[in-house]
Amino acid sequence: MTELGAAEHRFIEAMGLHFERQGGTRIGGRIHALLMLAEEPLSLKRIAELLKVSAASVSTNIRACMAMGLVEPASVPGDRQHYYVISSEGWESRLHTAEDAMKAFVRVCQSALATPHLAAKPHLREAAEFCDFYLAEMAGIAERWRASRATRPGRTSKAPKGRTA
Structure with a gap:
């Protein structure tokens, strides 16, 4: 990846702000956006250069992106630097993270509803009912996503984790 144009900078900054609004x-959002645009694995050093940030900041945030399942390491034959790419399973990882958060939330609500004097609280009951509805509606979404990807014309095959350039 050479230098970034105005459109790329706008996208990268918008994604950074989006990540920030999401907590x-x-x-981290800027790194994720840059890797979405990259056509080859990028090293920590190159990411820092393109984003005009410190290598230490990239290193810290790349680990967070990896923990969220958005980014994965990649190797470049003959090169010992650490390289990164967008995770081949990143979107599904986001689905699973959202589902796990909703399951944890509903457990807290259900535990509270088991307490007699809280069981009649309408907002608490509605929160638990919404969670149940949400989880039922989301059931199987990852499988439907994979199926829809597999049938698209011109679809390239999914690269395995730790792919090489």
Whole structure:
């Protein structure tokens, strides 16, 4: 990846702000956006250069992106630097994270509803009912996503984790 144009910068900054609004870090969002645009694995050093941030900041935030399942390491034959790409399973990882958060939330609500004097609280009951509805509606979404991807014309095959350039 050479230099970034105005459109790329706008997208990267918008993604940074989006991540920040969602409780993440702006630099994490910017890294994710940059890797979405990259056509080859990028090293920590190159990410830092393109985003004009410190390598230490990239290192810290790349680990957070990896923990969220958005980014994965990649290797470049003959090169010992650490390289990164968008995770081949990142979107499904986001689905699973949202589902796990909703399940945890509903457990808290259900525990409270088991207490007799809280059981009649309408907002608490509605929250638990919404969670149940949401989880039922989302059931199987990852499988439907994979199926829809497999049938698209011109679809390239999914690369395995730790792919090489």
